[in-house]
Amino acid sequence: MFAPITLEILVLVLGFALLLAESFSNAPSKRALPKIALFVLAWVFAFSFFTAPAPDTVEPGSFWNFYSASPISMMFKRIALLTTMGVLVMSLDYESTLAKFIPSSRPGAGTGEFYILPLFTCAGLMLMASATDLVMAFAALELVTISFYVQVAYMRSNSASLEAGIKYLILGALSTGFFVYGLTWVFGLTGETHFDKVALKLAALENSDTAILFALLLVLVGLGFKVAAVPFQSWVPDVYQGAPTPVTAFLSVGSKAAGFLLLLRVLEPFLGVSSIQPKVLAVLGTMAGATLIYGNLAALPQNNLKRLLAYSSIGHAGYLLLAVASVGATVTGFGAVGTTIGFYLFAYLLMTVLGFLVLTAVSTQTKGEEIQHFNGLSKRSPFLAFALLVAMSSLAGVPLTAGFYGKFLVFAHAVNAQLWVLVGLGVVTVGAGFYYYLRVVAAMYWYEPTDTAPIHVSSLSKAVMALLVVCIFVFGVNPRPILSALQGAPAKVAAAH
């Protein structure tokens, strides 16, 4: 049995060790780095099933006060690890494109860190999953965001990548400012930084509704940026399109997962204040509705697959917010909202990583990310086409795929909370989703390819894709393993009601 913190320590140590190794090595090829990282991360993932469960209550004042190892935290750690592994596999395929945009005297020079930085992001995501203290949550969030700044702008002679980097940096810093300012308000109101204590103090406060709401508003601005909720979504399309594809996948899954977990954690104390609860839920509901509409409708005319996936990522944030906005209703058999969000994000991880894997493989060879570059893919490479078909069906929410269970749970919560306007919007946006996801499928299966040369995929990528396809179907029929991992014990978030 390991202490859960061992996992984060291992990942950080791995990151530093590889950084050092890279700087002392003369090898022109950096392919060994991600392979070592993958190998170690796989072991860390395996270790995560053998960690000692943390006690429910921690001694007040003890050092580990800020750290929780609840089932939901462990699940999010695994999500972070799996995403990172997927991203590393993608980066291997992305090598040639990357090298093109890193000018250097020797081939491959300057690309090493690209494979190592995701490890620090991963450590940040894992720490954030366990944070039960505002300061800890903030520090972890910054570790994630700052390592992303570098990764987004990594292709330094590609103007799109640089543009994305600047946009992400400026808006990210701004939103961080809002977030921190919100935290200081919370601290000012309560004098505490631990979530549980903040909750107790906030509920006991009298006549401070305006101050509490103001603090919440600031926090929501900060987190709204991280999860790409309307009206804080404007950075998403350009950054997603400009960033190197593996980084886009990482942003889309990792950043969103972390943001939602933090959102649930931070909201919990605020929802405990009964006098402002209706207002909080109204704000969340409005954000959910706006995000659903914007993300899904703006995705309709997109021709660039990366950009399309960026808008779809906003759309999915809308469904997740819909679940968050239903948090006020009494719990039914559908489980806690936290479980739903955990499952949705896990399903989102499977299908998004799969989609980006195929995108990386195809775009490195067709030299383009437009939907038309996928024309006739089913003839050039039936396997890739089928994998992308599965990913797109799951994103659209076709039953018997993991993505459908997520949508089912979200809609179940929304109906349970009687949010009929949002359910109506959801019906429209699911219809829109079918259109833009299936456009890719139509391109692959309906149209003839312009170039019939088969597309080469490394056997590692192929194996990972096959595994993801199988997982999407298996968890689409039987979600029990994931759900029980999330529900394992009464999770902290589950107590939100």
Place this chain on the structure above:
Amino acid sequence: MLTTLLLVPIVTAIALLLGFGNRSWAKASALVQLALTLFVWSGYDQTLGGYQFVSASEPLFAGLDLRFSLGVDGLSLLLLLLTGLVTVAAVWMSPKIEKRANLFDGSVLLISAGAAGAFLAKDAFFMYAFHELALIPTFLLIGYWGSGERQNVAWKVTIFLAVGSIVLLAGLVDLYLAIPAALRSFDLQKLQEVAAQHLIPATAQVRPWLLLTAGFGILISLFPFHSWAAPAYASAPTPVAMLHSGVLKKFGLYGIIRLVVPFLPEAFKQPVWGNCTAQDLLLGLLLCNILYIGLVTIAQRKLDYVIGYSSVMHMGYVFLGIASMNLIGLSGACLLMFSHGLSVAALFAVSGAIREREGSLNFERLGGAAKAVPYLAICFALATFASIGLPGFSNFASETLVFFGGFQNGASTFLKTATILALWGVVISAVYMLRAYKAVFLGEKTTAAAKWTDLDGSARFALAALPLALLLAGFFPQYFLGYLKPTLEAALR
């Protein structure tokens, strides 16, 4: 047993999609599916009634009675038989495919598997989920191998069905939550018992009724959600049109009989708008299906559109049987689902065979086909007679029951009026079907028709099975109704 029945088409489809095998695999799978269905049919103890051959997994959610469970009762058995018969005919009547034949055959099998799964599932969630297994294959088949405006049609049908399903999902959850917490379940067998206790207050039944009727209504092409159906059937490749109009569309009706009829009977008498009750609303819509779409059908000049619209129109009769909410009407509705499925599949099979030979189904370009392809002409004639409701075919028996159902004691004035008006639909369908038969098969042989070859080999048997089953059920409706009775009595309890 049932798991095998479900897995045979799925596994074969996956093998075909991965590039193994050829059409004979699909044929074998369809035959095995039909054989297993007949085996289950013979093993089903009709005197016992209720669900049999039940298998169930552990609950998939903590705190939610949702399992992967399969089972059949009289109603699902009848529809399973329909699926088996139509699948065999559909695979045999598939046109010759030049490019990517395996993708075609695999997708056809997946549609059939989705329908079979929906009827086999003993859990409301999986009943819903399996139905949608057909969605993506349909999209691929119509968009790539369809005719006419195939891509526009593929989009239209996919988005209609997707939106319909999500409305249906909301209705399903709303119904689930209307049941008292301790009794909630997705298990259809348990739900049957819960429904018999009538625990949902009458006023609370209206909203789930509306959601479910709209959701299922979109899938069944209830007016005004019908506009996707006829173009889809007209553009779709033959086996897709057969499976969709013949089998898959019955899923929506099946769902209404499984969920709406037992749980929300009071909703039919509740006002939804002023004095208009839910029953009146449904009657108004189904009359539009029968009379308005009936007239639309008369105006069509192409064979596939005539059959497509006639299929939309006939859904009105099934709804009439359901709206009457009594045993006679519902028995008629269920038997009509079976009969209509067989007859429309046979009609689409023949029209597809003619399109394969001629390339067009415009009445102006056709004529005298009976001399060129007598076997197809006979099959088409039999299916036409069935579709019109000629005595001897089971369509006649079921439509009669539906009309009797509308005049049971306690029927409202509007129900009786609607039944009388619906009777005129029979005249309308005689007009368009006979005109279509005359335009295509009678008269002088066109020059093109002289070169046609008639259906031959085993395809003859596959196609003939459909009208033969119609005659069988038409002469012995009592045998089939015996299977339906326990299910329907339980639903109406």
